[in-house]
Amino acid sequence: MTKVLIATEKPFAPAAVAQMSKICEDAGYQVQLLEKYTEKEALLEAVGDAHALIVRSDKVDQQVLEAGRELKIVVRAGAGYDNVDTAYAKEKGICVMNTPGQNSNAVAELAIGLAIFAIRNFFNGTSGGELRGRVLGLHGYGYVARNVHRIARGLGMTVKVYTRYSKAQATSEGLEVTNSLEELYAVSDVVSIHVPARGEHIKSVSMDVLKHLKKGAVLVNTARKEVVNEEELCQFMTERADIKYVSDIAPDCTDRFKQEFEGRYYFTPKKIGAQTAEANLNAGVAATEQIVGFLEKGDATFQVNS
Ligand code: 3PG
Known part of the structure; x- marks a missing residue:
């Protein structure tokens, strides 16, 4: 049998x-x-x-x-x-x-939830911000990112994307596709990562890209920890006290976050996107x-x- x-x-x-x-x-x-x-x-x-x-x-x-x-x-x-x-x-x-x-809608809803949590200063009672009117940059445009796009439009965000493989899809949905990943990071208030842990995506969120982030930007990761160069992210967060990082996957360097970046990060206790x-x-x-x-x-x- x-x-x-x-x-x-x-x-x-x-x-x-x-x-x-x-x-x-x-x-x-x-x-x-x-x-x-x-x-x-x-x-x-x-x-x-x-x-x-x-x-x-x-x-x-x-x-x-x-x-x-x-x-x-x-x-x-x-x-x-x-x-x-x-x-x-x-x-x-x-x-x-x-x-x-x-399972992409579930992950997309978590990405938006994490973005709201971060921009509202982790609900700590201080005056935060709103997503409406801000620019959301989608790093990748697979099924999850497409759902994030749909939800973000409803929230009144301007959505832009950097994608190599889904350009036609993004353009057909009226999205502006940036010429480079650096450009996406430079124009976004919130960047949401949606690339798989494969090939050129591994450690693609590196200092070279991060250094372009706008003041006060929020980086949301519901993808995989492997797509982020964690050492360079920590280095960047040390240099830029205005940046927040929220993720569904705790990085290997979580202890460093606890010691150095209090009030600027959140990691779900277990991967819960889906x-x-x-x-x-x-x-x-x-x-x-x-x-x-x-x-x-x-x-x-x-x-x-x-
Ligand atoms: C996926 O790749 O489908 C998501 O990351 C969900 O993973 P999970 O099934 O381990 O929750």
Whole structure:
């Protein structure tokens, strides 16, 4: 019997799990749920006889792919698949997919929430600012950024974007695309980062770019910590006491923030961008349906390692 393992260190909402299980049962598959595991050993053991694996940010490295002797497909229920060793999976003939767009509104709402929190001085009672009339710079224009754009327009912000791959999409939505990342950072009151932890995006938020930020700017990161050059960010925040950094991913240098940048930063206690019932349901159900489509009909539409 085909076995689907749902392995989530950070569990989906129960309603999502129920619907995912129903889809599997209807397809004649067996479901195993591994939630809130703290030891990698638990995942290695559970994946042993699984034919399909659904994960979130759970690390699927060579060891996990080796342990999954029967694995045919791994679906990252979400957007960023930097947690999966896609190249090794390809070597082993294992299809890796993500579920693009399914949790993007949740992340976008968090990005806007963090921007408001920062511009209101973290609700500390002092006089803050408003987003209306300010310029929002979108660093990247994937599904999350497009949702942030939609919400920001409603708030009365002017939205600009720097993107290499989605220029046509941005222009068709009436957005001004800046000529460079430096230009985007220079014209924005709030910059929201929306690029994946891959290739040229790694450490792309560096001093060269940061130094162009306007006075009093807010930098919002709901993407990945790897896209920020953290050492240079700290250096920059030391030089520029007017800058605030809010993130859904605590940086490796959190201690330095605590010691030196009190009142100018906020990090969520755990990555929570996609942690809503709606996003869990959308991404979880999409992941399960993609597995059934792949195993039953060979549909590899969302494969990221072909
Ligand atoms: C994603 O890449 O989809 C988001 O960062 C959400 O990640 P999560 O599933 O670990 O919450």
